[in-house]
Amino acid sequence: MGKKTIGIRFAGFGGQGIIRSGIIVGRAVSIYDNKFATMNQSFGPEARGGACSSELVISDSKVLYPYVTVSDVLVVMSQEGYDKFEPELSEEGMLLIDEDLVKPKPPRGKIKIFSIPATKLAEELGNRIVANVVMLGFFTSLTKVVSVEAMRKAIPESVPSRFVELNLKAFDCGYEYSRKQKC
Template sequence: MVLSGHIIGHACAINAGMHATMIQSFGPEARGSACSTTLVVSDTEVLYPYIQRPDIFVVMSSEGYNQYRDELKDDGILIYEKDLVHPKLKKGQASYGITSTRIAESLGRKIVQNIVMLGFFGSVTKIAPREALREAVLSSVPAGTEELNLKAFDAGCEYFDKEFGDAAKGKSGKKVKAGT
C-alpha cells in the first residue's frame, strides 16, 4: 500500500510536473497489519500535508474499507478490490471495482495485486499520464521484478479499458487515500 502511494507520488511529482505530498502509516501497522497512505496531488504547492476527506479512496480489504469509508467525500470516488470489499455507497459517490487479487494470481504472484490496482487507479482517475505511472513503477520496484510488475500494471489498465472504456471521467488536483 505504501509502495503504491510512493509510486503514484513519484509519477505525479517527478514524471508529470505536479506537486505530490505523501504521508504513510507509521508504527506497527506499517509492519504487517492494515495500513494506509495519503497523498495530496496538486498543480500548486501543497501547504497542508494531511487529508480529512479524500476525493479518491482506494481500498483493498474489507477491514480497510470499514475503517476509512466515512472519510470519503460525499461526491468522492471509491476504487476497490471487488472480491474483498462490498461497498455501501452514498448517493453521489462513484465506484470502480476490480478483481485485482485474482488478476495478480493469474500473473503468477499475488503480491503484485497492488500494482494491478495501481494501473486500474491510474486509468480511472487519469491523475497522471499512463506512461508517467508506468515509468514510476519501473523505477520503484525491486530489481528483477520489473517485468512482472509492468505486466501487473498493464493488466490493471486493460481491465479498466475492457470494463469501463470511456465511461469514467478523470479528475485532477485531488486528494487520495489508499488503505488495505
C-alpha cells in the first residue's frame, strides 16, 4: 500500500480481542517499525459484548487526524461488525473476514475480500481466544503495513506471559494460511 496515511479498522464483538488487535499492530508499527500509529477504540457496553471496534491510523509522519473516516483495511470477525463498518471501507480497500462468522455481500468497487477460518484454526491450536492473533498473522502477510519482525516483538508484550507461545503460534498459523491457505 503506497498511501501516506492508512486507516485500519478491526471489528467484531466484545471479548474477541478486537481492541487488543489494534494495540498489538499499533505497538508494532510505532515502536518497532518506527512509524506513527494512533489507536482508538469503542467504549461502553459495545466494548463488553456488542459490536466492538478499534481503529488505527498509520502514517510516516505524526498522525494529525486521529480517527478513521474511510478505512483502507477492514478486519471483521462478526456479522454485526461487517454490517456496521462495511460502508466505511474504501472502494479500493481490503476486507479480511473470519469466513465462519461473516457472510459478505458481493464486493463494491475494487474491494478485495480475503477469508480465513480464524476461530476454527485457533480452536485447532487449542484455544479460540487466539483467533484475533491468527487473524493478525493473516493481516500482516496480506497488507504489509507492518513487518513480521515488529509483530513478533509486539505480541509477547501485549498478552499474558503464559500465553506468549500460543499467541506466536497463532500468529504464524494465520501468516502461513495466507500463503498455503492452510496451517
